[in-house]
Structures are given as structure tokens and as C-alpha cells.
Amino acid sequence: xxxxxxxxxxxxxxxxxxxxxxxxxxxxxxxxxxxxxxxxxxxxxxxxxxxxxxxxxxxxxxxxxxxxxxxxxxxxxxxxxxxxxxxxxxxxxxxxxxxxxxxxxxxxxxxxxxxxxxxxxxxxxxxxxxxxxxxxxxxxxxxxxxxxxxxxxxxxxxxxxxxxxxxxxxxxxxxxxxxxxxxxxxxxxxxxxxxxxxxxxxxxxxxxxxxxxxxxxxxxxxxxxxxxxxxxxxxxxxxxxxxxxxxxxxxxxxxxxxxxxxxxxxxxxxxxxxxxxxxxxxxxxxxxxxxxxxxxxxxxxxxxxxxxxxxxxxxxxxxxxxxxxxxxxxxxxxxxxxxxxxxxxxxxxxxxxxxxxxxxxxxxxxxxxxxxxxxxxxxxxxxxxxxxxxxxxxxxxxxxxxxxxxxxxxxxxxxxxxxxxxxxxxxxx
Amino acid sequence: xxxxxxxxxxxxxxxxxxxxxxxxxxxxxxxxxxxxxxxxxxxxxxxxxxxxxxxxxxxxxxxxxxxxxxxxxxxxxxxxxxxxxxxxxxxxxxxxxxxxxxxxxxxxxxxxxxxxxxxxxxxxxxxxxxxxxxxxxxxxxxxxxxxxxxxxxxxxxxxxxxxxxxxxxxxxxxxxxxxxxxxxxxxxxxxxxxxxxxxxxxxxxxxxxxxxxxxxxxxxxxxxxxxxxxxxxxxxxxxxxxxxxxxxxxxxxxxxxxxxxxxxxxxxxxxxxxxxxxxxxxxxxxxxxxxxxxxxxxxxxxxxxxxxxxxxxxxxxxxxxxxxxxxxxxxxxxxxxxxxxxxxxxxxxxxxxxxxxxxxxxxxxxxxxxxxxxxxxxxxxxxxxxxxxxxxxxxxxxxxxxxxxxxxxxxxxxxxxxxxxxxxxxxxxxxxxxxxxxxxxxxxxxxxxxxxxxxxxxxxxxxxxxxxxxxxxxxxxxxxxxxxxxxxxxxxxxxxxxxxxxxxxxxxxxxxxxxxxxxxxxxx
Numbered sequence: 016x017x018x019x020x021x022x023x024x025x026x027x028x029x030x031x032x033x034x035x036x037x038x039x040x041x042x043x044x045x046x047x048x049x050x051x052x053x054x055x056x057x058x059x060x061x062x063x064x065x066x067x068x069x070x071x072x073x074x075x076x077x078x079x080x081x082x083x084x085x086x087x088x089x090x091x092x093x094x095x096x097x098x099x100x101x102x103x104x105x106x107x108x109x110x111x112x113x114x115x116x117x118x119x120x121x122x123x124x125x126x127x128x129x130x131x132x133x134x135x136x137x138x139x140x141x142x143x144x145x146x147x148x149x150x151x152x153x154x155x156x157x158x159x160x161x162x163x164x165x166x167x168x169x170x171x172x173x174x175x176x177x178x179x180x181x182x183x184x185x186x187x188x189x190x191x192x193x194x195x196x197x198x199x200x201x202x203x204x205x206x207x208x209x210x211x212x213x214x215x216x217x218x219x220x221x222x223x224x225x226x227x228x229x230x231x232x233x234x235x236x237x238x239x240x241x242x243x244x245x246x247x248x249x250x251x252x253x254x255x256x257x258x259x260x261x262x263x264x265x266x267x268x269x270x271x272x273x274x275x276x277x278x279x280x281x282x283x284x285x286x287x288x289x290x291x292x293x294x295x296x297x298x299x300x301x302x303x304x305x306x307x308x309x310x311x312x313x314x315x316x317x318x319x320x321x322x323x324x325x326x327x328x329x330x331x332x333x334x335x336x337x338x339x340x341x342x343x344x345x346x347x348x349x350x351x352x353x354x355x356x357x358x359x360x361x362x363x364x365x366x367x368x369x370x371x372x373x374x375x376x377x378x379x380x381x382x383x384x385x386x387x388x389x390x391x392x393x394x395x396x397x398x399x400x401x402x403x404x405x406x407x408x409x410x411x412x413x414x415x416x417x418x419x420x421x422x423x424x425x426x427x428x429x430x431x432x433x434x435x436x437x438x439x440x441x442x443x444x
Numbered sequence: 445x446x447x448x449x450x451x452x453x454x455x456x457x458x459x460x461x462x463x464x465x466x467x468x469x470x471x472x473x474x475x476x477x478x479x480x481x482x483x484x485x486x487x488x489x490x491x492x493x494x495x496x497x498x499x500x501x502x503x504x505x506x507x508x509x510x511x512x513x514x515x516x517x518x519x520x521x522x523x524x525x526x527x528x529x530x531x532x533x534x535x536x537x538x539x540x541x542x543x544x545x546x547x548x549x550x551x552x553x554x555x556x557x558x559x560x561x562x563x564x565x566x567x568x569x570x571x572x573x574x575x576x577x578x579x580x581x582x583x584x585x586x587x588x589x590x591x592x593x594x595x596x597x598x599x600x601x602x603x604x605x606x607x608x609x610x611x612x613x614x615x616x617x618x619x620x621x622x623x624x625x626x627x628x629x630x631x632x633x634x635x636x637x638x639x640x641x642x643x644x645x646x647x648x649x650x651x652x653x654x655x656x657x658x659x660x661x662x663x664x665x666x667x668x669x670x671x672x673x674x675x676x677x678x679x680x681x682x683x684x685x686x687x688x689x690x691x692x693x694x695x696x697x698x699x700x701x702x703x704x705x706x707x708x709x710x711x712x713x714x715x716x717x718x719x720x721x722x723x724x725x726x727x728x729x730x731x732x733x734x735x736x737x738x739x740x741x742x743x744x745x746x747x748x749x750x751x752x753x754x755x756x757x758x759x760x761x762x763x764x765x766x767x768x769x770x771x772x773x774x775x776x777x778x779x780x781x782x783x784x785x786x787x788x789x790x791x792x793x794x795x796x797x798x799x800x801x802x803x804x805x806x807x808x809x810x811x812x813x814x815x816x817x818x819x820x821x822x823x824x825x826x827x828x829x830x831x832x833x834x835x836x837x838x839x840x841x842x843x844x845x846x847x848x849x850x851x852x853x854x855x856x857x858x859x860x861x862x863x864x865x866x867x868x869x870x871x872x873x874x875x876x877x878x879x880x881x882x883x884x885x886x887x888x889x890x891x892x893x894x895x896x897x898x899x900x901x902x903x904x905x906x907x908x909x910x911x912x913x914x915x916x917x918x919x920x921x922x923x924x925x926x927x928x929x930x931x932x933x934x935x936x937x938x939x940x941x942x943x944x945x946x947x948x949x950x951x952x953x954x955x956x957x958x959x960x961x962x963x964x965x966x967x968x
Contacts, residue, residue, distance in 0.1 A: 117825070
């Protein structure tokens with residue numbers, strides 16, 4: 016064909032960090048601490064719920080309500096309504112999507128137009144930028160910056176400058192995207208930080224898109240706060256969540272967008288003209304999971320409590336191992352990931368294939384090819400203008416059993432091979 | 445007063461400004477501005493529009509520009525009101541944040557939707573699926589089976605869910621075992637090697653494939669030819685991609701009085717050729733067609749292919765019902781015609797193949813230079829489809845691949861089962877005095893209700909006859925169908941408004957219940 020085939024909206028978006036690195040990871044035998052998914056399964060009650068759904072009659076395998084399986088939207092509305100202290104209308108204020116990714120896509124496509132600006136807090140989950148641009152919007156970036164106090168870096172030390180944030184708002188600003196707990200840093204935004212953002216949203220009549228997929232994963236007594244629960248924010252915030260992250264079932268791809276009806280109706284219009292429905296059986300299974308969590312919320316039995324407790328220990332062990340080989344990890348307050356400063360390591364990176372790439376990309380590719388360990392380069396989570404300043408960070412995912420040290424029944428050999436410290440010493444030396 | 449010549453010049457000048465101001469991009473930029481300049485611009489435009497309105501005789505300009513001036517005036521006044529409200533809310537916002545924020549958001553200009561979804565809120569399915577939950581209604585409306593899917597398919601899903609790693613993310617463009625299985629099955633069907641990683645994309649249903657194709661390959665300034673009646677999502681998807689849908693109806697050429705078939709509905713070749721021009725980017729075809737059930741013949745597809753090649757146009761071929769072909773007919777893939785592989789995206793559906801519409805898995809198959817753009821869209825929109833479902837579809841495909849061309853193969857056994865249901869439904873519709881159009885493929889049948897002479901004048905809403913008929917039928921006869929004008933543009937309404945669509949992939953008990961209603965039709 017002689018004419019230009021592709022639409023301009025896909026121009027420049029063919030590269031994707033996940034596609035690139037998951038391909039590389041599958042080509043080499045590696046310990047995968049790269050892409051953010053657990054190397055274990057969801058809790059057995061979830062697998063059972065899915066199997067029960069599969070056997071639950073013919074209707075479980077046919078189309079359900081387009082905007083969300085009724086049982087699921089009802090329990091989500093009830094569950095989050097209780098947390099937020101408000102009545103959430105399941106039919107008008109909750110939309111089920113194919114993962115949080117799709118919720119983000121629906122939100123941008125439904126609400127962002129050519130000429131709109133969308134403020135993105137850096138470092139950001141990489142899809143926000145192409146999604147804003149595909150919707151014709153202009154991303155405007157505001158970086159979190161480290162303010163180092165003491166010797167141990169924590170994600171709490173990464174802050175926004177209020178004056179700088181305020182300077183990014185103007186009449187063209189349509190929305191601001193926040194992600195708390197943040198990927199890749201693990202920052203959990205505090206109430207005063209969210210209030211500062213909320214004040215600006217209200218002052219400038221701006222929407223807030225709040226990606227809260229890691230909402231249950233907070234450590235050291237940190238508390239996840241929903242910006243939509245702040246005064247004046249429910250009616251201008253789209254809150255996005257994920258069953259995949261909540262229940263360690265990332266492959267189920269069930270997510271949701273929750274917001275006031277007058278905004279959600281636009282997401283629904285886009286949804287009904289893009290995928291129209293989401294699969295039925297996994298929605299039933301997630302509904303069962305949420306019902307269980309609603310019943311045991313706040314108790315020892317709650318999975319939303321057990322999971323962060325398990326990960327808490329893994330997080331500390333990974334940090335300790337990284338420090339033992341001279342790296343500077345940033346201890347995350349929440350989420351699945353730990354970002355580490357690699358500037359203290361001097362490694363000869365001789366691969367001619369990667370010579371034009373940022374240092375962290377080159378380092379991670381070397382780590383994968385030569386050392387059998389996968390991570391993700393953090394400069395991919397920065398805007399083009401700031402990427403060059405953040406080439407010394409890589410991201411590890413610690414939702415991995417392979418990081419366990421205290422498996423009672425494992426053999427000595429297993430313990431020796433997979434002890435974090437030894438493992439990383441092997442890698443780095 | 446001005447002399448006649450200066451009046452003319454003044455009017456010409458004024459109308460030119462108004463005409464320019466009516467251009468969408470200028471208006472949107474001006475109306476967004478909150479600066480003093482923007483505000484003054486409003487006043488100038490409002491004044492000019494007022495002058496035009498009061499100028500009376502307008503020999504120099506057409507009524508269109510005159511009307512536009514009134515519209516512009518109206519818009520400006522509305523915007524001024526909005527801006528005043530927003531300004532008030534900003535001023536009062538801090539001490540009374542909670543009280544005023546709801547009010548301000550309800551009138552907020554910025555919380556308006558993006559232009560791409562303008563006018564796309566209505567959807568025939570959302571309106572009619574509430575019927576599905578009412579068990580007193582016999583539902584032959586929405587197209588999904590009420591018969592169970594094959595057990596090996598659902599068992600495959602249960603097995604996949606019990607494997608830990610199959611509950612986590614898989615490859616974005618399609619789970620490896622699924623794309624390999626698709627490559628195997630379709631490699632055989634197409635008679636060519638299909639690269640599972642470069643020539644296949646797995647999507648959220650065929651719907652997702654249609655969307656990915658539009659977003660990847662269609663944009664503002666493009667035209668897309670769509671054959672009526674069409675599956676209703678094609679037009680909104682084309683519009684959402686910023687392009688213009690160009691419709692062409694199938695027409696009945698036959699002078700038959702009875703025994704109508706979907707084969708009687710054909711495209712007028714000259715009319716079709718007239719729809720192609722330099723702006724045409726793609727044509728969407730659906731074979732077997734929903735709702736008519738037409739299976740395009742090789743020669744019909746050749747006509748379309750010739751036009752695609754002549755005008756350098758892409759073809760999106762929606763073939764979700766490809767396995768449901770009745771005796772005496774053959775499904776032909778347009779991508780197999782000479783010169784067409786390189787310009788065609790062929791769309792398929794696990795939901796329709798295995799009677800699992802609620803699994804929402806579909807696929808796009810085509811040449812790498814097209815599929816790579818769909819993959820770009822995928823990685824920036826959904827990233828990946830669900831893993832356990834993909835694994836189960838892969839196992840189902842491999843199971844039936846081994847049985848292909850044998851009677852046990854679900855791809856053919858389902859068609860045999862449905863043929864009986866098709867014939868039965870056609871018979872009972874005829875007996876009730878309606879005129880069914882017997883489909884060559886798919887699982888829908890459209891039926892002409894003219895002969896029933898049902899008086900619906902008591903229903904006053906301004907809707908096409910078939911919408912009113914279906915609403916009346918649901919309420920009075922407890923039988924649900926879908927109005928066929930939902931599948932066509934406004935201009936073709938008259939042609940299709942006496943038809944309703946019935947779905948026959950239903951259990952015998954459902955069809956029995958429908959038969960009872962139809963038998964007693966004239967008695968109530």
C-alpha cells in the first residue's frame with residue numbers, strides 16, 4: 016500500500032518498556048524481579064470462587080451488564096462506601112473495566128481533548144503519558160524530588176514542591192493524575208499533600224484521576240488516603256482500582272473506575288463503544304472475594320491485611336540485601352516496588368546494542384543478559400525532559416516468594432542458593 | 445445611514461467574520477480563553493451577530509450564514525453565563541468549599557466530556573438488555589446463547605485457574621499458547637503460514653479488535669464505507685476515531701413474494717463504486733452478516749476487493765460468525781482473494797466460536813505492517829487480555845483443530861444444530877403471518893412484520909416503527925426482539941423499519957415458548 020496506513024494518534028508510541036523487557040526476560044533465564052506481578056498465585060479462596068463461577072450455570076459464560084456485573088458493582092459500592100463514609104450508587108458511580116489500565120484509558124478518552132493539559136506527577140506509571148497524548152492532550156510534568164533526611168532513604172523523603180505544583184495549573188489544565196501508593200517509588204501521599212492538590216483542583220476546576228491500585232499495600236503503619244474523600248473532591252475525582260493487584264491475580268484483568276455519576280456517564284459512553292462488556296465469570300469471582308473481605312475487614316483474617324504483612328518482611332529483606340552490596344535502596348512506604356540508586360556501582364557496560372540508551376536501561380539489560388536478574392529501569396517512568404536526570408535508578412518488584420529466607424521445610428541447598436544476600440553478592444561481583 | 449454600496453461591504457465584512465468565527469477550532473480556542481482579550485472577543489462577536497440579525501434584508505449572504513450568526517450569538521451568551529457562574533464559584537470557594545463544590549461541578553465547563561464521544565451516549569443494547577433479567581419475557585433479542593458451551597472449554601478454564609502462574613500477566617499481544625493455536629487453526633483455513641507473534645493480536649472480544657483497528661488505522665479526514673444493515677458499533681467507532689462513516693444499504697432485488705432468503709439482499713455495484721473516493725480509508729464488511737445473515741459470495745467479495753485494490757483501501761472483515769454457515773453455502777475469507785491479504789484485518793471471536801460470549805476474547809489477523817499498529821494501540825490501551833481465559837480458548841482450539849472436517853468438530857456441529865433451530869423458527873414465524881428472511885449464516889433472522897398490520901398509532905413517541913413494534917411486543921406478547929433500524933443510518937430507515945431481528949441460538953424450551961406466543965398471536 017502506498018498511502019500512510021497508521022493513524023497519527025499511534026505515532027511515536029510503538030516502543031513500550033513492558034513489551035521490550037518482558038521479551039528480553041523471556042529470552043534469558045532470569046530471576047524476575049522486573050515486571051510487577053507476584054510469582055505466586057492468588058489466595059485459594061479466589062481460585063475457588065472462580066471455579067465456582069465457571070460451574071455456576073450457562074449465564075456465567077454469556078454477556079453480563081455492560082458497565083459491570085451487578086453483584087460486583089454492588090459489593091464494590093458497599094465496600095468502598097463504608098471506607099469513604101458515603102453512599103455510592105453501584106449503577107451510576109461504579110464502572111468495571113478490563114484492569115485498571117483500561118479504566119485509565121476510558122478516563123482519558125472520555126474526558127481529555129485536544130488542547131487540554133494533564134498534569135502528571137513524576138516518576139509515573141509509564142502508560143499515563145501515551146494515554147494522555149493519544150487523547151490529544153498535553154502532559155505537563157511535576158517531579159517528586161528527594162529531600163534526604165538521615166542515612167536511610169525512604170519514599171517519604173520524595174516530595175512535591177507546592178509552589179511548583181501550583182505553577183503548573185492554568186486555564187487549559189483539565190486533570191491531574193496521581194498514583195498513591197506510587198509506582199515505582201512506593202510513596203504514600205500524606206493527607207496534607209493530597210489536600211494541597213485538592214485545593215488546586217477546586218480552585219482551578221480541575222479533575223483528579225487517582226490511580227490507587229496498590230491501596231492495600233502500605234507498611235510501617237502508613238495509612239492510604241483516598242483523595243476523593245476530601246471535601247469537594249468526590250465530584251471531581253475518578254478513583255481507579257484493581258482486583259489484580261488487590262488479590263494477587265494480575266492475569267484476571269478486572270479493574271474499576273469510581274466517581275460521581277455526572278463524570279462516570281462519559282466513561283460509560285466510551286466503554287460501550289470500545290469493549291462494551293468485561294468477562295462475566297471473573298467478575299463473579301471478584302465479587303465473592305470482595306464480599307469476604309467486607310465481612311472480615313480489619314480482622315486478622317482479612318487478605319487485605321495479611322498481604323501487606325507478608326510483603327512487609329520481603330521488603331525489608333530486599334532492602335538489606337541491596338545495601339549489603341553497596342546499593343542505596345529507597346525504602347517504599349507502600350506498593351510492590353523498591354527503587355534503588357545504582358550510582359555507587361561501577362560496571363563496564365560494553366554491549367554495543369545498547370550504547371545509545373540511558374544508563375539504567377543499559378545496566379538492566381546487562382543485569383538480565385550477564386547476571387540472570389531482571390529489574391526495570393526507572394528513567395522509563397520519567398518525562399523526556401527529565402529522563403536524563405534519573406538514569407541511576409532501577410526498580411525491583413518484591414512480591415516474590417524467591418525472596419523468602421525463612422522457609423522452614425526447604426533444603427539447605429535451596430536456602431543457600433536463594434538467600435538474598437548471597438544471591439545479590441553473586442550478581443554484583 | 446450608510447450608502448447601499450457601503451452597506452453591502454459592511455455586511456460582507458460582518459458575514460465573513462461570522463463565518464470564520466463559526467469554525468469549530470476558532471470557537472473552541474476563544475471560548476476556552478478566560479483572558480480579557482477572550483472576553484472582549486465575545487463581546488465583539490456578540491455585537492456583530494446582533495448587527496447581522498437586525499440588518500433585515502440579506503442579499504449578499506445565504507440564510508445559512510444568517511442562521512449561523514444566531515447560533516453563534518446563542519452560544520456566546522450561554523458561555524458568558526457559564527463563565528460568570530464559574531467565576532462566582534472560584535471566589536466563594538474557600539470558606540464554603542463543601543457547599544459550593546457540587547454546584548460548581550454541575551455547571552462546570554471543564555467537566556464536560558471529550559468531543560470524540562459527543563452524541564454517542566445512546567446504545568440499543570443498553571436499552572434492551574434490561575429485558576434479559578425479566579424471566580417472564582421470552583428473550584430472542586440480544587445475541588447470546590442460552591445453551592451451555594462445550595464442557596471441554598469450561599473445564600479448560602477451571603484447570604487454567606488452578607495453575608498459579610496462569611493467574612498473572614501474560615504476553616500483551618496474546619498469550620503464547622493462544623496465538624500459536626490460532627496460527628495453527630487459521631493457517632489451515634487460510635492455506636498460508638500465519639506468524640503467531642507478528643500477524644495476530646488477541647483483543648477483548650471482536651469488539652476490542654474493531655476498536656483497535658479503528659484507533660490504529662483510521663483518523664480525522666478519513667471516510668469508512670459501511671454496509672447497511674451493520675452491527676451497530678461500527679458507526680460510533682468510526683466517529684470516535686474522527687472519521688466519517690459512508691453508508692451503503694443491501695437491497696432486495698428479488699421480486700419474490702415468499703421464501704425470502706438473506707441471499708436476496710445484495711449490493712448495487714455501481715452504487716458501491718460511487719462510495720469510494722480519495723478519502724476512503726477502509727471498508728467494513730461482516731460476513732456472515734448481522735442482522736440479516738447474508739453470507740457474501742466469492743464474486744460479491746471480488747467486487748469489493750477490486751474496489752479496495754483500485755482505490756488503495758483497507759478492509760476490516762468482521763467474521764465472528766464464520767463457522768455458522770448453513771448447508772449449501774460457503775464462508776469465503778476476503779483476505780484470501782488475490783491482493784487482499786496485505787490490506788485486510790480479519791476479526792474473529794472466541795465468544796461466538798465456542799458459545800462463550802461472556803469470555804470476551806477475540807482476535808485480529810492480518811499482515812505485520814498493519815497488525816503492528818493494532819499492537820501499538822493494545823499496549824497503550826489495555827495492555828493485555830486475561831490469562832486464564834486465553835489459556836482455555838487455546839486448549840479448546842487445539843481440541844477442535846484435531847477434529848476439523850469431522851462431524852464432531854464444534855466448529856461444524858454447532859452449525860448443524862443451529863440449522864434445525866433456524867428452520868423451525870422460520871416455520872413458526874410464517875405460520876404467525878410474518879415473513880422471515882431465512883439466513884445463510886449466523887444466528888439471527890430478520891422478519892418482516894408488515895403483514896400483521898399492527899396499529900401502533902397509540903404509541904406517540906417519535907421512533908421508527910420497528911422500535912415501537914418491539915416495545916409493544918415485549919409488553920403485550922412477552923417476546924423480545926431487536927429493531928433492525930438500530931443497524932442502519934437515518935436515510936435507510938424506511939427500508940428497514942418493518943423488520944425485527946430474532947436470535948435463534950436458544951434452547952428448545954425457549955423456542956417452544958416463543959412458538960406458543962406466536963401461535964396465539966392473533967388470539968389475544
